Amino acid sequence: MKKIFGSLLLLGIGSAAAAQQPTAMVIAIPPLTSPDSGNKGNEMLAIGWNVTQAIEADLRQTAEVMPLKPNRDDYYPYPEVTGPNFTKWRQARAKTLVTGFVQGRSDGRVTVGCYVYDVEKGRELARKGFIIGANDWRRAAHKCSGLAYTAITGAPGIFDTRIAYVAETGVGEARTRRIAVMDSDGQGHRYLTSGDAMALTPRLAAKGDSLAYVSFAGGRPAVRVIDLGSGQERALVPGDAISFAPHFSPDGSRIAFSMMLGANSDIYVASASGGALRRLTTSPGIDTDPSFSPDGSKIVFESDRGGSQQLYVMNADGTGQRRITFGGGWYAAPSWSPDGQSIAFTRIGQDGRRIGVVGADGGGEKVLTSGPGDEGPTWAASSREILFQRSLGTGRTTLYRVSLDGSDPRELATPQGGSDPDWSGVAE
Amino acid sequence: MRVKAALLLALLLGATVAEAQLPGLRRRGPTPQQPVLSTIDAQRAEFAAQSGGTTVYFGTNSAILGAPAKATLGAQAAWLRRHPAVVVRIEGYGDGLDTRDHALAVGARRAEEVRSYLVLLGVPGAQVSTTSWGKERTGLGRTVTILVR
Numbered sequence: 001m002k003k004i005f006g007s008l009l010l011l012g013i014g015s016a017a018a019a020q021q022p023t024a025m026v027i028a029i030p031p032l033t034s035p036d037s038g039n040k041g042n043e044m045l046a047i048g049w050n051v052t053q054a055i056e057a058d059l060r061q062t063a064e065v066m067p068l069k070p071n072r073d074d075y076y077p078y079p080e081v082t083g084p085n086f087t088k089w090r091q092a093r094a095k096t097l098v099t100g101f102v103q104g105r106s107d108g109r110v111t112v113g114c115y116v117y118d119v120e121k122g123r124e125l126a127r128k129g130f131i132i133g134a135n136d137w138r139r140a141a142h143k144c145s146g147l148a149y150t151a152i153t154g155a156p157g158i159f160d161t162r163i164a165y166v167a168e169t170g171v172g173e174a175r176t177r178r179i180a181v182m183d184s185d186g187q188g189h190r191y192l193t194s195g196d197a198m199a200l201t202p203r204l205a206a207k208g209d210s211l212a213y214v215s216f217a218g219g220r221p222a223v224r225v226i227d228l229g230s231g232q233e234r235a236l237v238p239g240d241a242i243s244f245a246p247h248f249s250p251d252g253s254r255i256a257f258s259m260m261l262g263a264n265s266d267i268y269v270a271s272a273s274g275g276a277l278r279r280l281t282t283s284p285g286i287d288t289d290p291s292f293s294p295d296g297s298k299i300v301f302e303s304d305r306g307g308s309q310q311l312y313v314m315n316a317d318g319t320g321q322r323r324i325t326f327g328g329g330w331y332a333a334p335s336w337s338p339d340g341q342s343i344a345f346t347r348i349g350q351d352g353r354r355i356g357v358v359g360a361d362g363g364g365e366k367v368l369t370s371g372p373g374d375e376g377p378t379w380a381a382s383s384r385e386i387l388f389q390r391s392l393g394t395g396r397t398t399l400y401r402v403s404l405d406g407s408d409p410r411e412l413a414t415p416q417g418g419s420d421p422d423w424s425g426v427a428e
Numbered sequence: 429m430r431v432k433a434a435l436l437l438a439l440l441l442g443a444t445v446a447e448a449q450l451p452g453l454r455r456r457g458p459t460p461q462q463p464v465l466s467t468i469d470a471q472r473a474e475f476a477a478q479s480g481g482t483t484v485y486f487g488t489n490s491a492i493l494g495a496p497a498k499a500t501l502g503a504q505a506a507w508l509r510r511h512p513a514v515v516v517r518i519e520g521y522g523d524g525l526d527t528r529d530h531a532l533a534v535g536a537r538r539a540e541e542v543r544s545y546l547v548l549l550g551v552p553g554a555q556v557s558t559t560s561w562g563k564e565r566t567g568l569g570r571t572v573t574i575l576v577r
Contacts (some may be wrong), residue, residue: 022499162547198564200528214531214532219517220559221532242560245529258533258558263491263540265533286533304489309530332527346527375527385485 024066025152028094028119029056030074032112033081033101036247040104047137051112055098055148057185063385063403065152066374072083081115086122099150102137110134114144116151125151132220138187146426155382156338158184162424163387164202164211164324167191168417171395175418179213184423186413192226195353201245204424205252210272212236212246212255223257225272237318245288248272249296249316250362254282256290256299257410267301269316280318291336291343292316300324300334300343300360311345311358324350324362333376336360337383338425342404344377344386355388355402368402369409378423387412479503479531484542488523491537493545501542505549512555518542520560528562535560 013421032048034041052070059067076085081388083098089097101115109131116126119244130140139160146157160183167180179202182189193199197217206209206229215224223236242260249256249269256269265286270277281287285305292299300313306323309330314321325331330348337344342357352372358365373391380401390400390409399418402409410422412418475480484497493501508514520539522531539558547553 044478200564221562240556242532242558244532254462260533260536260540263537264535286530286537288529288533302527304530307526332530348525348527353525 002142014310017124024064025096026066026068027059027096027098027148027152028068028074028089028092029059029070029098030076031070031072032099033076033078034103035078035101036104044102044104044110047110047134048100051137051144051161052102052104052391054138054185055145058142058145058323061150061185062149062158063405063407065096065149068092077109082115084117086117088155089119093235096148096152097425098144105131108134108301109412110137112137112140112144113145113365114140138185140206141184149382153382153384155384156380156426158380158385158423158426160184160427161381162204162208162427163412163421164424165399165414165421166194166202166416166420167414168397174231179226180414180418181211182414189415192228201352201420203246203248203422205248205272206425207252207425208424210252212248212272214244223255223283225255225274234274237268237270237272237277243268247289247291249292250294251296255291258288258290261372267299267318275388278318280314281321289300291331291334293336294338294340298336300336302332302334311362312362321389324360325358325365326362327358327365335377335379335386337379338381339383340382344379346375346377348386355386357404368406369400373397374400376420378421380423382423387423389421439570461522471511475504475507475514479507489526489534491534491541493541498544501545502549503547505551508546508551508555512552514555516556518546518556518558520558521565522560522562524563526563528564532560532562535562 002309006283027249029052031052034044034048036044047232049281056070059065074106078101081101083095084099094236097117098117103111105111106125111129111131113129115189118125128147130143132140140160144232145159150155163184164181164240166177168177170176177198178195179192179199197215200214202213211226212223214221220242221244223246224233225236226233236352244258246255246257253272254269255272264284265288267281267287267290268277268279283305285303287303290299290301297316298313299316300311302309309332310323311325311331311334312323331345333346335344343360344357347354347356353375354367354371355369355374355377374388377386377388385401385403387401389397392399396417397419399412399414399421400409401412410412436468446452480503482498516540518559520535522534543556543558
C-alpha cells in the first residue's frame with residue numbers, strides 16, 4: 001500500500017515538473033540498493049541514500065535533465081538493479097532511470113555500481129562501477145550523474161568539475177577579493193589567497209593541479225601561478241612588467257597572457273613553469289584575453305587594432321591572425337568551448353554588457369543574456385552551459401549560469417559575492 | 429554615457445606610502461578640514477596646489493592627452509624637477525563599463541602616456557612609476573583625496 005502511494009506521489013511531481021519544463025528529460029532516481037545484509041547492509045544503504053540525493057542535486061542543476069525527487073519508498077531489491085520495473089517508471093512519466101548499488105569490500109572501501117536505462121525502450125544506456133573510500137561517496141555520485149547526463153545528452157557531464165572565482169566581500173574601499181575554488185556543486189569551498197592584496201581572473205589548468213591569476217601584491221597587476229598540491233606560488237615571468245589575462249593551454253604546459261611593453265598590450269605565451277617566453281602579437285592596439293582552442297592549435301583573443309574591440313583567431317604560434325566578429329558593437333573576453341565548436345564572448349553595446357556565442361568560424365552569432373552588467377564567460381565541460389559574472393545594481397556581483405538553449409540564466413550560489421569565474425573540465 | 433576616467437598622481441616617499449596610494453575623487457569636493465600635515469601630507473598638498481590638481485582626464489577608451497591634461501602635467505613636471513627626491517606613482521584607471529582585462533590595459537596605457545609626457549618634459553624616469561587599476565577601484569579613494577588636497 002505504501003509503495004503505491006509513493007508511486008502516485010511521484011506521478012504527481014513528475015507531471016508538474018514536465019509542465020514547467022517541457023524540454024527537460026525526466027529522470028527517476030530511486031534509492032541505490034545493496035547486496036549486503038545486516039548491519040553492513042544498513043551501512044551501505046545509508047551511503048546509497050547519500051549518493052542518490054547527490055545525483056538528484058547534480059542533475060537538478062542542469063537545463064536538460066529534470067530529476068524526480070528520490071523517494072525512500074521506491075527501494076528495490078538488488079536483482080532489480082539490472083532488471084528494473086520499467087512499467088512503474090513509465091507510469092511515473094520518467095524517460096530515463098538510474099539504478100545502482102553500494103557494496104562493501106574487504107579492504108574497507110566500497111563499490112558503487114551505476115546503471116542508466118531508457119525507460120520507454122526498456123534498454124540499458126550505460127553502466128559503470130567505481131571503487132571509492134566510504135567517505136568519498138560524493139565523487140561516486142558525480143561520476144554517476146555524469147554517466148546519466150552523457151547518456152541523455154551525448155555531452156560530457158559537468159559534475160566532477162571545479163569552479164574557481166573571485167570571492168568578494170565588503171563594498172568600496174573595504175572590499176576584499178580573494179581567489180576561491182569549489183566543486184561545481186558548491187562543496188569543498190576553499191580560499192587560495194589571503195585577501196591582503198586584490199586578486200583577479202583565476203584560471204584553472206585542465207588537470208586542476210594549478211591555477212594562474214592576477215595579483216596586485218606588488219603594486220602592479222602581475223600573473224602568478226599557484227601549485228594547488230603544494231600551495232607554492234610564484235610569478236609567471238620575472239621582472240615588474242604589468243601582466244594579466246592568463247589562460248592555460250589545454251595540456252597545461254603553456255600559459256597565454258597579456259603583457260604591457262610601454263603603452264602597448266600584446267599577447268605572449270610562456271611555459272607554465274615560466275620559461276620560453278614568446279611574443280605572439282605585435283599590433284599597436286590592445287591585444288588581450290587569449291583563449292586556446294581545445295586542441296591547442298589556435299588562440300582566440302580580443303584586439304582593438306581596427307578601432308574597436310573585436311575577436312580575432314590566430315594559430316598558437318601567432319601566425320594567421322584574422323578577425324572573426326563583424327556583427328556591429330564591441331566584442332571582448334572570448335572563451336573557446338571545450339568541444340571546439342563555439343566561442344563565448346562579452347558584447348559591449350549601448351545596452352550594456354551581454355554574454356553571447358559565435359561559431360568558431362565567426363558564423364551564427366547569438367546573444368544569450370539581457371545584461372546590462374554581464375561579463376567574463378567560461379564554459380561548462382559539456383559545452384552546453386556558460387558561467388559568467390553579473391553585476392547587480394546594488395554594487396554586488398554574483399555568478400550566473402546560462403544554457404545555450406536560451407532559457408533564463410540562474411544564479412550559482414557562492415558564500416559571498418563572486419566574479420571572474422573559471423569552470424574546469426571533468427577530473428580524472 | 430561613459431564616465432570620464434581619471435588618472436591620479438599620488439606622491440610617494442620611500443616605502444612607507446603603500447597605504448596612501450589610493451585613487452582620488454574625480455572632481456574637487458568641498459574643502460576638507462585640514463589636519464596637521466606630516467611631511468608627506470604637506471608635499472602632497474603642495475604638489476596638488478602648485479600643479480593644478482592630481483588628476484588628468486581622458487575620453488572614453490582613449491589614452492590621448494588633451495590640452496587641459498597637458499597643462500596639468502606641465503605644472504607637475506616643473507614641480508617634480510624642483511623636487512627630485514620625491515617619487516610619484518602614476519595610477520591609471522580604465523572605463524567602468526569596459527570588460528575587466530581591456531580596462532586594465534587601457535589604464536596601463538593611460539598611465540604610460542602620462543609617464544612618457546612627464547619624462548618628455550624633463551622629469552627623470554626613475555622619479556615616476558606606473559600601475560593600472562583597470563576598472564577595479566574607480567569611484568573610490570575619498571579618504572586619500574582629502575589627504576592630498
